[in-house]
Amino acid sequence: MKNKIQLHIFLTSLGLLLTISTTLNVCAQTSGILLSDDHGKTIYAKNPDNPLIPASTLKILTSLAAIKMFGQDFHFQTWACYDRTTRDLYLKGFGDPLFISEEITTFADQISHHIFKLVSKGIISSGVIRNIIVDQTYFAPQITIPGAGASSNPYDATNGALCANFNTIFLKWDSRSKQYISAERQTPFPDILAKQIRSGSKKSDRILLSYNLRQKYPGILMHYFIEQSGVKITGSVQTGNFTGSEKDCIVHTSSFSLADIIKKLLEFSNNFIANQLMLTMGARTYGPPATLEKGTAVLNKFAQESLGLMNASIVEGSGLSRRNQLTPAQMKDILIAFMPWYEFLRRDGNEFYKTGTLSDVRSRAGFIRGKDSRLYPFVIMLNQTHTGYDAIRRMLKEKVNLQFKP
Structure with missing residues (x-):
């Protein structure tokens, strides 16, 4: 009986990996996946350094920058x-x-x-x-x-x-x-x-x-x-x-x-709130009036100097623009920094997450809580394809489950 269970798990995992492998071989340069532990150690990665469109997962970075500038009690x-x-x-x-x-x-x-x-x-x-x-x-x-x-x-x-x-x-x-x-x-x-x-x-x-x-x-x-x-x-x-x-x-x-505001921003993926925060940060840093250039300068400077994200491209704060560019590895670093506020994200079972969707773009970033109660940051970025999205999610959750060793 034990051998049958092990065989079933092996075949299921193999099927998921074959599905994902086929998908990413077709769109190798337009997709990226990353799973790490709570210290940032990589557990699984596919194209982690490809610059991709983050869509609304960018709101996590904007939220983090606002918390760092104003404090969550602002x-x-x-x-x-x-x-x-x-x-x-x-x-x-x-x-x-x-x-x-x-x-x-x-x-x-x-x-x-x-x-x-x-x-x-x-x-x-x-x-x-x-x-x-x-x-x-x-x-x-x-x-x-x-x-x-x-x-x-x-x-x-x-x-x-x-x-x-x-x-x-x-x-x-x-x-x-x-x-x-x-x-x-x-x-x-x-x-x-x-x-x-x-x-x-x-x-x-x-x-x-x-x-x-x-x-x-x-x-x-x-x-x-x-x-x-x-x-x-x-x-x-x-x-x-x-x-x-x-x-x-x-x-x-x-x-x-600000904590209340960010919870609403992330729950409802509110573009208006995200860009209000970005623009306000610009005015606070460089003086009024707030402008797009001042706001994006704050976000890009924060990404580079506070998080060490070199060559990230941020042109607004909500993820609406296709000119926003982050790699899965950079998004993972954002998540590691955002970990103290992971409960601000939407929750589905043991997953805390933010999704992002544009035409031909589907992304998801957040944390999977393992059976060991640790948080495992994950990133899924699919540009020009949605194929394999659900299979990738299942595969990442399975990999998190395998980290638990009673």
Whole structure:
């Protein structure tokens, strides 16, 4: 009986190896596989030094760079300044990728409380705001991310210094009123946004705002929530330059830590969040405004100087571009450095992983937890072929199982 079991294991392993061998012989220069132990010692490798397209597995590098720069307990801030003379309210963003309706509601309450306090102290006569002025200058305008499309779909959401709800609105058709309404209870749908509705929209649809409107959208939502709190607003929402200073401004600190943000980034493979982090790192390192060039300079410098990855090519932070190039060996080094935060990755049984998919590109990187409770970093990069992907995964898991020696 024991001999039969051993024969079955041998034949199964042989079948997997033949499948993988056939696949990689066909596309020898466009595929790479690597499995190592938790110290980086190679257990299995195929084309480990071939530069390949990592797709969304690149988000692991972006996440790691952000953790190293800011710390996982970092919280983004957004500023407001109320001009007592002009009665204008200024808003300034610094790249917060999760400035969502719930956060804006909390910030609006902060601002309203500040204004009512000024009234109660007799510093101003009444709680009135004239204009709301949104300052987007911490980021350069209209940053184009390589590989991103120009569609109105939310996965093509564009980046900015102050973005509300990923620069998108989520709508649904209300058959009773025969019009679109907000599909999110926490998010209003002011009349000014109705112009975003196009014929052919689905019964429920999340759409990307036009560039001009998305610049003002945080102010539009702030306008609504502040009025709900009882403060009167007499003017309009505009864009302009922030006039206050840090010492006299109202500071909103996000309820989301960087750890929270990265977990969402990796779970949902959010391109917008990844590039917000990249751009913010660029502005923090080289000074505002954030630009693509500053952001990618940070990532490439981090890859080279902190991880020793020579000749890696990183042109944006999410993996959208085909011009991103990493070898499986370099991705393995990224994983080794990311190991303290492996639980930020998606989990499937004993596997913690990040996938990446583009047309004719399929990748997967992460950790397999062995029966010895050790983590085994693995990398699968298939460019121009998807053949053998599942067989490769099974083979790597089998090799991890063989490391356990009770």
